[in-house]
Amino acid sequence: MSDEDVLDALSDEELVAKIVKNNDPDLFGRLYDRYDQIVYNKCYGFAKSEDEAKDLTQDVFLKLFIKLRSFKGQSKFRTWLYSFTYNFCVNHVNRNKERKISDKAKSLSEDEDRLMVNVPDETLFQLRLDKLKQALEMIPPEDKSLILLKYQDDIPIKELMVLLDIGESAVKMRLKRAKNRIIEAYHKVR
Amino acid sequence: MSAKSNNPFKELESSLRTVPPEMRQKVMNDVAMAKLALDLTLLVADNYPSALSRTLKRKKGNKKD
Numbered sequence A: 001m002s003d004e005d006v007l008d009a010l011s012d013e014e015l016v017a018k019i020v021k022n023n024d025p026d027l028f029g030r031l032y033d034r035y036d037q038i039v040y041n042k043c044y045g046f047a048k049s050e051d052e053a054k055d056l057t058q059d060v061f062l063k064l065f066i067k068l069r070s071f072k073g074q075s076k077f078r079t080w081l082y083s084f085t086y087n088f089c090v091n092h093v094n095r096n097k098e099r100k101i102s103d104k105a106k107s108l109s110e111d112e113d114r115l116m117v118n119v120p121d122e123t124l125f126q127l128r129l130d131k132l133k134q135a136l137e138m139i140p141p142e143d144k145s146l147i148l149l150k151y152q153d154d155i156p157i158k159e160l161m162v163l164l165d166i167g168e169s170a171v172k173m174r175l176k177r178a179k180n181r182i183i184e185a186y187h188k189v190r
Numbered sequence B: 001m002s003a004k005s006n007n008p009f010k011e012l013e014s015s016l017r018t019v020p021p022e023m024r025q026k027v028m029n030d031v032a033m034a035k036l037a038l039d040l041t042l043l044v045a046d047n048y049p050s051a052l053s054r055t056l057k058r059k060k061g062n063k064k065d
Helices: A003-009 A012-022 A025-044 A050-070 A077-095 A097-102 A110-114 A121-125 A129-138 A141-151 A157-164 A168-188 B023-064
Strands: none
Touching: A012 A025, A012 A050, A012 A077, A025 A050, A025 A077, A025 B023, A050 A077, A050 B023, A077 A141, A077 A157, A121 A168, A129 A168, A141 A157, A141 A168, A157 A168
């Protein structure tokens, strides 16, 4: 078995441990090769242009290299990386003041929170793709990232609790709110 | 199960965009610079306390003289 094969056979978690040991850039390149397309496409989902997606991706990988040792193996690396990428994108979007002002979707007040309904998953799965894309652009990025973690990346509630460092009921409440917002935005799309 | 197979959130990812080929080199350049900075930080963080304690020990030794 060649060195290449040995490295290819490593799990993500084993590869990360090796990278962190010596801050090894070459090994980090291997991690990049495993996840570049996923990270790029996730960034694209939060960007307004190809150039913005490129910049975001570059910055995510740089920050990932610096912060890699903060991965403690409490969840799968893949899960952690998705959350890491979404967090970075959410912060990026929130830094953009113009978007914050034009973000009309943050319309659910505290009072409206009490009026939230339970949106069954089946309802979400019946949404039309073209309208869903637009609706995702209209909700706060925090809600968008949570919905994508749950319904696109299949991250279970228990892992969301670890990633977000909150309890089960808080995760469920955030999900409930995010689902209400996506449905509200969906119905506004024409 | 059938609902899951029609999950539109999954369909959002069905046509993945290709990563621009120049991206890898840009990332690796950034990472090389970051490694340099991290190594320098570690060097200072590792050596500074031991240098300080050596200096203090030396000062204590001088006082006894």
